[in-house]
Amino acid sequence: MSDYTFITTEEHFLLQDALKKNKQQLIKFGLIGFAVTLVVATIPQVYLYTHNNMGDADDSMLSYKNLWFWIWLMSFVIALIFSLIKLTDIRYWAIKKDLTALQKATLQAPMEAVYIENNDSQTNIMLAQNQKKRLYYWMRGALDGYRAGQEVEITYARYSRVIISINKL
Structure with missing residues (x-):
């Protein structure tokens, strides 16, 4: 292995293209997380408030008024996004570092x-x-x-x- 040398202009553009592709993947994963949040936050509420009276629904662990429901939901979505990033081997932050270090x-x-x-x-x-x-x-x-x-x-x-x-x- 040789010492590190500087990246040429053409190589810089290749890295920028790779960064753009990785950014698109991250945006796609963010949208997946938003969609999952929307679905998982909506379906339990509809079920709770149509099958129970208002007081019982508000006291449920799946109620949107319960802080622990939101903590669980956000933890799940964040874990989902990071597992998607790990599974698809997104190199976004390392490429950004390369574009700085050259x-x-x-x-x-x-x-x-x-x-x-x-x-x-x-x-x-x-x-x-x-x-x-x-x-x-x-x-x-x-x-x-x-x-x-x-x-x-x-x-x-x-x-x-x-x-x-x-x-x-």
Whole structure:
């Protein structure tokens, strides 16, 4: 692995594009959280107030007047959003840090695994280096022709490990 060097203007635009895609994913997850909140906050209220008298409904744990209902609901929605972020491996904050630091590195290593995720919009590559396995991210869709066991040379952003360029050796 070489020392970190500065990112060129073209590479900066590639990282900005990756940041834009990650931001769209975060917005989508926020909208999912809002929709879940709306549904989960509305359905119990309708059921409570149509099947019980007003006093019993107001005293229920599922009443909108109960503080614990809102704490539980917001905790659930926040956990849902963060689990979606973790499952889809959003790199938003690391890419923002890369756009501030503007550092990249180059390394040569054999690929341990190659897999595509996020509806074929991202390829993840695991490289074995110095008895460590690290995951690197190709954010420009499916990367065809690369298989486990091949030796590659990649240039990547320092913090997010987003691959800027990749070449077979």
